[in-house]
Amino acid sequence: MSRTLYSLCGTDRARPFSPHCWKVVMALKHKGLAYVEQPLPFTAISEIEGGVSKTVPVLRDGDRLVADSFAIALHLEQAYPERPSLFAGEGGKAMARFVESYSQTTIHPAVTRIAIQQIHDMLDPHDQAYFRESRKERLGRTVEEVAAGRDAEIRDFPATLKPLRHMLGHQPFIGGQAPLFADYIVFGALQWLKITSGSVHLPADDPVLDWFERCLDLHDGEARRIA
Amino acid sequence: MSRTLYSLCGTDRARPFSPHCWKVVMALKHKGLAYVEQPLPFTAISEIEGGVSKTVPVLRDGDRLVADSFAIALHLEQAYPERPSLFAGEGGKAMARFVESYSQTTIHPAVTRIAIQQIHDMLDPHDQAYFRESRKERLGRTVEEVAAGRDAEIRDFPATLKPLRHMLGHQPFIGGQAPLFADYIVFGALQWLKITSGSVHLPADDPVLDWFERCLDLHDGEARRIA
Known part of the structure; x- marks a missing residue:
């Protein structure tokens, strides 16, 4: 198939x-x-x-x-119900929506404000024009105006991950002892930040960084194939 | 028993x-x-x-x-496995820890900063002395110093609930179509704020307020018995 x-x-x-x-x-x-x-x-x-x-x-x-x-x-x-579950039950399915909402209302806006110029610069010229216009409409500011606040955004970024950092005191993944789709939701946001801006902008001793590295190791290091 | x-x-x-x-x-x-x-x-x-x-x-x-x-x-x-589940599976159990961490790192500090004086005033004199000392140690400021920022904290409070507000666009409870323990985790934080400060400090048209009211209605209105 x-x-x-x-x-x-x-x-x-x-x-x-x-x-x-x-x-x-x-x-x-x-x-x-x-x-x-x-x-x-x-x-x-x-x-x-x-x-x-x-x-x-x-x-x-x-x-x-x-x-x-x-x-x-x-x-x-x-x-594919016979293959490893992405949710581990109906409760996990429902709460993955909460994790998605956390990621999109907290991490995503911060990543946009940190990486907007670099995302723009990665695009081909036709896409750059689209990106400028659509982000101006969404954010009410130009790419360059948003990018001017980058250093402050990087400084504040670790605070957006407080809930995950606190949870990692209890268990190694949002899914518990092993990852579920909820982990991939937050991982996707940090992988986006890493690929576009070159770093996840977390201190070396941050448990969230350890979790991110554990995610990069999953599935034969699939997510490490992008430098 | x-x-x-x-x-x-x-x-x-x-x-x-x-x-x-x-x-x-x-x-x-x-x-x-x-x-x-x-x-x-x-x-x-x-x-x-x-x-x-x-x-x-x-x-x-x-x-x-x-x-x-x-x-x-x-x-x-x-x-009591034969009674209604609090987690709806292992995924729900794991992710309830994430919701707990969200609540404790985001909502709880805000509630403390809003209601600290009122909590203090509810206590008997012996407890008030304990409360003053333990909060000074935890927060590095006196009850009155924290309380001085109350108005600004109330203004900023709705923003702490962004993830829940966004999720409510998909489903009526964190548990999905019906409440699970994860709902009670966040409900507990808002109930604490309401009982101590007299309000949950959310605008009348806030979907989070609708969710809070749905929680108050649960179990024959158990949580409404405290005015």
């Missing part, structure tokens, strides 16, 4: 960087499912599979087409 | 206010288990059951004694 993950890249197709697409890469590996990744620029997303979605990831899984990272994880859990 | 929940109160024994004890009240009701609540002042905690714990809640459940709200929830889940 053919399986294709449509994801996001800049000029360099070998460095896909979308946090939401990284969640799906880790989920596919977690389930042990083979796939081909097809990274595309922002402005080619509308052409995927005849225009099925305005955003990536989009997964073609045989005759099924699924957009949105959480919907894809739910699809994989339902379609 | 005799079941006693040791909890925390000020001068008025009818208004127990500890967030951690409220989590356990809701967990006991969720499991449909009868119990007697015995609220005590801070300085009487060390005398509970021969000095078993430095903090409340402590639950005596027949011949078992369990301290710490999360440990109590795990005990109830294990001891």
Whole structure:
């Protein structure tokens, strides 16, 4: 069966960087499912599979087409119940939504404010124009205006991870003794930050950094293939 | 079988206010288990059951004694598996730890800064002396110094609930379609704020306020019995 993950890249197709697409890469590996990744620029997303979605990831899984990272994880859990679970039960499924909301309201805005200039610079010129316009609309400021606050944002960044840092005093993964999709949700955000800005901007002795490294080690070091 | 929940109160024994004890009240009701609540002042905690714990809640459940709200929830889940689940699986159990860490690193410090003077004023004189000293040690400032920032803290408070607010766009409870222990964790924090300060300090149209009201309605309105 053919399986294709449509994801996001800049000029360099070998460095896909979308946090939401990284969640799906880790989920596919977690389930042990083979796939081909097809990274595309922002402005080619509308052409995927005849225009099925305005955003990536989009997964073609045989005759099924699924957009949105959480919907894809739910699809994989339902379609491949005999493979390792991404949620470990209905409670885990519900609370993964809470982790997603935490990541998107707390970590994502901080990553955008730290890495916006570098994300812009990774894109091809056609995408750069789209990115400038869409971020101006979303943030009310230009790329350069947001980027001017970068140093302060980097200084404040570790504080956004307080809940995870505190939890790591109890257990090695958000999923408990082993990772679940909720780990990949937060991992995706930090992997996005690392690929675009070159660092996750955490101190060397931060337990969150240890957790991030544990995630990089998962699935034969899949997420380390991007320098 | 005799079941006693040791909890925390000020001068008025009818208004127990500890967030951690409220989590356990809701967990006991969720499991449909009868119990007697015995609220005590801070300085009487060390005398509970021969000095078993430095903090409340402590639950005596027949011949078992369990301290710490999360440990109590795990005990109830294990001891009464045939009753409604508090976690809905292993994933839910693991992620409830994340929700607990979110609540304790984000909501709890804010509640302390808003309500510290009012908590102090609820206590009997002997407890007030203990409270002043222990909070000075923990926060590095006097009760009055912390309380001076109250208005700004109230203004900033709704932002601490961004992850929950965002999640409520997907589902009515952290547990999904129905509440789980993770809901009671965050509910306990807001109930603590309401009982001590008279309000949860959220705008009338806030979805988090709707969720809080749904929690107050649970278990025959158990949590509404404290005005």
